[in-house]
């Protein structure tokens with residue numbers, strides 16, 4: 001199975017251009033599953049809630065989701081892509097999952113980063129599994145800063161995710177390295193799709209770190225993009241690797257857990 005990412009530079013607010021550019025880059029790519037960055041159609045650096053509302057779309061009835069559905073059907077490909085979602089005046093930092101069967105589902109970012117807390121509602125979808133039927137694979141989605149909470153990836157692994165799709169707009173220098181640990185501690189593949197470029201808007205000046213990557217359950221970076229160029233990269237994976245949770249013949253990553261010792265993890269107080 002071929003999976004990969006679309007590493008983009010994005011023109012803030014120009015949804016028509018950004019969607020066109022992403023689909024153009026994907027045109028001659030042979031892959032079963034491609035992951036696009038967080039907020040791939042709008043850009044990241046919002047300066048007000050009003051601006052976010054103007055750029056937001058409904059899922060699945062908004063224009064961008066429809067374009068992704070059409071493209072997925074035409075190419076027989078699964079796509080995971082981030083966009084601003086509007087639902088009755090509330091807005092979420094969401095990702096949509098589309099495939100040859102059409103709309104599959106959405107995930108709303110659980111852990112909001114920095115000023116995102118001013119624009120978005122915290123996600124309420126929880127950590128869900130999406131069955132990609134044609135590929136016979138189970139995927140989960142986290143968005144960017146969700147990576148720093150190991151509970152997010154762990155929840156997905158416990159529910160059976162074999163691949164974690166990770167649309168991102170990374171500005172801190174940690175995640176690409178940290179995902180190696182997320183991959184081995186859950187024995188899953190992780191596709192991190194980051195963006196490149198810089199956005200100076202309002203009080204913000206964000207430089208995005210690129211280096212999108214596919215990480216294996218054995219902690220290998222199978223493919224990694226540059227820090228500054230738009231790139232589509234794919235790699236062949238054997239999903240069986242993510243189904244075997246054995247670390248040694250006497251250790252199973254999930255069965256050896258001691259949940260009775262982890263009760264503090266579900267309490268809010270620290």
Ligand code: ACM
Pocket residue numbers: 038112113143144145146168169170171172
């Ligand atoms: C981020 O969560 N976009 C850093």
